Amino acid sequence: MKKLKAMAAALLAAATVFCCAACGEKSNNIKEIDNPGTTPAQDDVSIVSDGKAVEQSPNVNGKRFNMTLREFTVLYNETKTINGESELIHLGNWRETGDPKKDDNGVEIQYWHYDDPTVSFTATVELKTGKLLNIGCGTTVGKFMGMTDEKNNSDIILGKAALMAKTVCRFPDGSEPVLQDIFFQTTTGDNDSLWYNGFVFNLSTKEDSSDSKNDIMLFRVFPVTDKLKEEWKLEEYGEES
Numbered sequence: 001m002k003k004l005k006a007m008a009a010a011l012l013a014a015a016t017v018f019c020c021a022a023c024g025e026k027s028n029n030i031k032e033i034d035n036p037g038t039t040p041a042q043d044d045v046s047i048v049s050d051g052k053a054v055e056q057s058p059n060v061n062g063k064r065f066n067m068t069l070r071e072f073t074v075l076y077n078e079t080k081t082i083n084g085e086s087e088l089i090h091l092g093n094w095r096e097t098g099d100p101k102k103d104d105n106g107v108e109i110q111y112w113h114y115d116d117p118t119v120s121f122t123a124t125v126e127l128k129t130g131k132l133l134n135i136g137c138g139t140t141v142g143k144f145m146g147m148t149d150e151k152n153n154s155d156i157i158l159g160k161a162a163l164m165a166k167t168v169c170r171f172p173d174g175s176e177p178v179l180q181d182i183f184f185q186t187t188t189g190d191n192d193s194l195w196y197n198g199f200v201f202n203l204s205t206k207e208d209s210s211d212s213k214n215d216i217m218l219f220r221v222f223p224v225t226d227k228l229k230e231e232w233k234l235e236e237y238g239e240e241s
Contacts, residue, residue: 030141030144030145030154030187030188030217033144033145033152033154033184033187033188035181035184036152036154036155036158036159036180036181036184052066052170053065053066053067053168053169053170053223054066054198054223055131057107057126057129057131057133058105058107059103059105059107059109059126059133060103060104060105060107061133061222061223061224061225061228062224062225062227062228063198063223063224063225064126064129064131064132064133064223065131065132065133065135065168065169065222065223066131067131067132067168067170068125068130068131068132069091069094069112069123069125069130069132070091072123072132072135072167072168073089073090073091073094075167076089076163076164076167077089079163079166079167080163087116087117089114089116089121093114093115094112094113094114094123095112095113095114096110096111096112097111097112097113097122098111100127107126107128108126108127108128109124109125109126109127109133110124110125110127111123111124112124112125116137116160119137119138119139119157119160119161120137120138120139121135121136121137121138121164122135122136122137122138122218122220123135123136132168133222134220134221134222135164135168135220135221135222136161136164136202136218136219136220136221137157137160137161137164137218137219138216138217138218138219139153139157139216139217140213140214140215140216140217141212141213141214141215141216141217142213142214143157144157144217145213154187157219158180158183158184158187158219159176159180161179161180161183161219162176162177162179162180162183163176164219164221165179165182165183165199165201165221166179168221169197169199169221169223179201182194182196182201182237183201183203183219185237186201186202186203186219187203187217191235192204192205193232193234193235194234194235194236194237195224195229195234195235195236195237196236196237196238198223198224199221199222199223199224200220200221200222200223200224200229200234201219201220201221201237202219202220202221202222203217203218203219203220204217204218204220205217205218206218
């Protein structure tokens with residue numbers, strides 16, 4: 001697990017925090033994973049109408065989540081408890097990664113990571129507000145392609161990514177299948193980034209030249225302005241290419 005933590009933290013530090021481009025090319029084998037379930041209809045989920053999930057920010061994305069790391073941890077655990085799952089995360093186990101940085105707009109940010117038995121969660125937080133800019137979960141290709149108790153690890157990890165996104169984006173209960181499918185599409189499709197209801201769902205990768213099984217995968221979600229959506233030419237989930 002220490003190795004996984006170090007690699008995930010290194011990926012987060014090396015990756016451009018707000019860029020949609022992947023750090024490396026997808027391995028062919030991760031494109032061949034099984035679909036975790038029936039592909040849902042796009043109309044099955046929508047963000048909450050009160051708009052509490054996101055607020056304006058002077059950062060390079062123009063937006064941030066209206067949620068702190070503490071609030072995310074509490075809400076994530078609440079959903080896990082409601083689902084009857086016992087693997088909760090603990091605020092005290094989040095660790096800062098490196099020193100604070102400044103984005104291209106001069107906004108100070110801090111990277112965080114959290115070790116989990118299957119993934120390493122990552123987060124980027126604005127220092128001044130304490131609000132989340134993005135959040136993600138990372139793993140290795142070898143772990144992603146493996147199995148645990150006769151269940152595909154890819155299903156487990158994509159499920160955790162979906163729950164993470166549901167929590168921070170404040171999507172309604174029952175939206176996990178849609179969010180899981182979005183991350184599935186970033187893994188198996190031609191686009192590493194998809195836009196959905198104001199949020200970017202992104203898969204970043206980093207290769208290990210000595211062993212492809214140690215290639216890093218990082219699933220992230222973050223809000224962006226409509227202007228950036230157009231500038232980045234983001235494909236919308238559910239639309240025909």
